[in-house]
Amino acid sequence: MAHPPEAHPNTAAELGVQLVRLVRLIHRVKSQTGKKGPDGIEQSAYAILFHLVQDGPQRTGRLAESLHSEISTISRQSNALVQHGLVERQADPNDGRACLLAPTAEGQRIFREAHDQRTRWLAEVLADWSQADRLALNSLFARLNTDIETRTPNLAEPACAPQAKGGHA
Template sequence: MPTEAELAIADEVGSQLIRLVRLMERKQAQYQAEHPDAVERATYHLLVHLVKDGPRRAGALAEAVHSDPSTISRQIGHLVRLGLVERTADPEDGRATLLAATAEGKRVFEENRRVRNERIAGMLEHWSEEDRRALGDLLARFTTDFESYKARAVHPEST
């Protein structure tokens, strides 16, 4: 059972995470309003996986992003129409289809990544290098623990 001090820290972390998520959602909504043809964040997330992880079947992509295959199908259709993703025959099973980022999809991903990195660097420019590295390390650690927390709670013997 957590102590009062641990719960107080958790409350502060939770409050700051909620604040950050709300700010990010507001920024995304503003961007969508200013760019009506922009790809939705969830749909863009599929492109990110295809660029980073390479071609894969729709079912594997749905599993990777923890989404429903029918939702993935609709989102992939949108990315295909935009020319960011293409469907090709699976060389291991010609009846199956692989999804892959196109050259344009990779270009869009790289451009968005560059802009994101420049914005974050600008936000953190007044931080020391040590603090910037610590933030990256702690965020990675928190995200990893966040991802694995439910699995540990369900299967405590594996920890």
């Protein structure tokens, strides 16, 4: 039986602390690798490449939606990926006026290389964990991600937030 969120405030609060800590650590690791890759492409542009390799060719608008980014940002970053031969534009088979972005063979190679590097690093991080703990972590992370994806946060305005004059928002 599912309990309302207020039934587990200490557990939820601690999870929040640990998630913030995880995000900070990931940002630290990313900052240590630099803002640009060895080929001069912004690190954030690689999210486009990874998305295309995992989910297949897509339009710029769909990528922007999936990556929670502006279309102009996706366009700029995908242009850099095209110029470096990691992504190519293809005619959309459903609409000849539109184009899809798709990874090239070189883009797929770069993706695999980065994926393998991340996998080796995470294996190092988890080296002292038991197999049962590693499996439990994967299972629980997958469950957490699925639940986060399916629930929109209800972030109500704080009670002490100032109201507009006249009581109108």
